[in-house]
Amino acid sequence: MDEKIISILNETRPEFDFSKSNNFITEGLLDSFDILTIVNSLDENFNISIDGLDILPENFSSVDSIKKLLIKNNVSL
């Protein structure tokens, strides 16, 4: 799952190295529109529909936080 998430992150913002970041939001790697792009990709790739109320910056601050969101949407590891 990690590889898939990183691939989606790289597709969204290819200019950044997400592996070197501790927090994608506070370090400025992702903005609010990037998050929408990522949600759209996650929905399509994992055949889910992430709840609009979960579209919060803190849920997209790291690979782990995105993974937690996927698990909440019943995506198996």
Added chain:
Amino acid sequence: MNLKFNNKKITGILTVLPENEIKFEDEIENYSFSTSQSMKLKLIMGYNKRRVVKENTTTSDLCVFGLNYLFEKKLLNKDEIDGLVLVTQSPDHFMPPTSHIIHGILNLKKDMVCMDINQGCSGYVIGLNQAFMLLEQEEINKVVLLNADTLSKKVSKYDRNNNPQIGDGAAITIVEKDISSSPIFSSVKVDGSGSDVLIIPAGGFKMPSTQETSILKKDDSGNLRSLNHLVMKGADVFNFVQREVPQIVEELLESAACSHNDIDYYMFHQPNKFMLKKLASKMGVPEEKMPNNIVENFGNSSGATIPMTITFNLGNKLLKESFFVCMSGFGVGLSWASLLMQLENLTFCEMINFK
């Protein structure tokens, strides 16, 4: 707050589309983002093309054009108008009310109620509620509701958050008494603590427009705008909509003793495709029952988007067919409002181009 109205109906809806059409691709270079990023957003948000007015075209121009069309086609008799309600956030002037300017240009009768309401994206439902309340009066039999905005003039062309989605437009809705109509249920809510979430900071009496307020400044996301421009805290608005709109609709259905199965269409305000898809998913509503094709064709024209959604997606069908419709508007204020009513046997339901 729940509201209920008896013996009222909508008898006609006309939307007026401004003269200029702008394509998303034509403006990509204005934004400080990569083309590939912008093109992804185009797909997700439904940015495509939008209608905006020319520099000199005003809210009253759009309304007068539409009303004259109805007079000329004999779809509306000016002497029968007992109430004229204009919902807008882009008045021609601070004073007088733009509804009065329209009244004067069209030489309407003096014995009538005429008013402006300052409301944005929830303005169609709020305007309908006002029209229904006026129709409770014995002497008022026909109210013309106008929803019109030219907010594109207040958006920075370097603001990717707002510019690609903002459109202009006007809608004219005729509301009348009808003893055979089924009850209309509505609910309105407001949260003024979010009044800064969608705002044009300068240009009013608190912060007049000056040379200083017109200086473009870059925000954290790289958008350039000044204090004279519309600014939106997009994440806050998104969260507010996803939290409040499904809830108000559920409460409304309960108060009307209805279920989602009874609704033929969810004619919602049109901020962008992504937000509407997420709303439909959260509410368990099939996307075909909640049209989301207005931003991609015309842009988001504030209070005019719900009637635009109706005329664009149903049009002439409403002259003969009957649909139970749930409307919902949400945005600046913050305010949100929903309404359940039967739409049927309209005299007209169409879109025209402003010339």
